[in-house]
Amino acid sequence: MKIASWNVNSLKVRLPQLIQWAAEAQPDIIALQETKLEDAKFPVDELAAAGYRAVYSGQKTYNGVAILTRDATQPEFKDVVTDIPGLDDPQRRILAATIGDVRVVDLYVVNGKAVGDEKYAYKLDWLTKVHAFLAQEIARHPNLVVLGDFNIAPDDRDVYDPVAWGEEVLCSPAERAALKSITELGLHDSFRLFEQGGEHYSWWDYRQAAFRRNMGVRIDLILIGDALKSAAKTAAIDRTPRRWERPSDHTPVTLDLEI
């Protein structure tokens, strides 16, 4: 089973790229972030024609998450959750669904704007509530996959210029501590099961030719529970779509599981 996560930065714009990439990469499950589409405008028919069924939780202009599964190989979605229990939040940033015996939680973590900003405080509070939700999820579902745009670079290896980034947003100690508390629930950064080096990034700013210069950060993660660790075979960051015309600022990340 191949699982992918991609912040598409507008599914309306990126739909042709998503369909092309899926045809080439053949993922069984794709978690999307920043679809920026109301549910009524989700491209159900176009994705069905491409062989994928979908669940989605979207809004106009901002945020929006979706999970796609390959029709031919995957069972129906079960136990779909679109909100963190106890958090009344209009921002569409979380989507959980069970596919067979795998539980998938798709996250679009708050960006936070800047350390000290009110959006940063919202980010940390949101992460605390997600932590509580994931503690319940991992107790219920041993085969747990938590993936998405975390908007946190786990450590300095995941940052192009850690001195310049310093303790700015995406790299601040409080954000990294929040991510660590999530991984300490028993969730592993699957990419780091296979690759220890730096210079592997999943997001590059549109400005300053950042992609060409590989000035990026690795903020798109696929976390897996202990029970799936031995099933993990390959983790990768596929930079191909970032080279295409009119790309998302993020590129897809993938994980192959032998299940």
Place this chain on the structure above:
DNA sequence: ATGGTAGTGCTACTA
């Protein structure tokens, strides 16, 4: 220190 680009939607806001 600032601003550079992109998406939405038409004015700033978010990233």
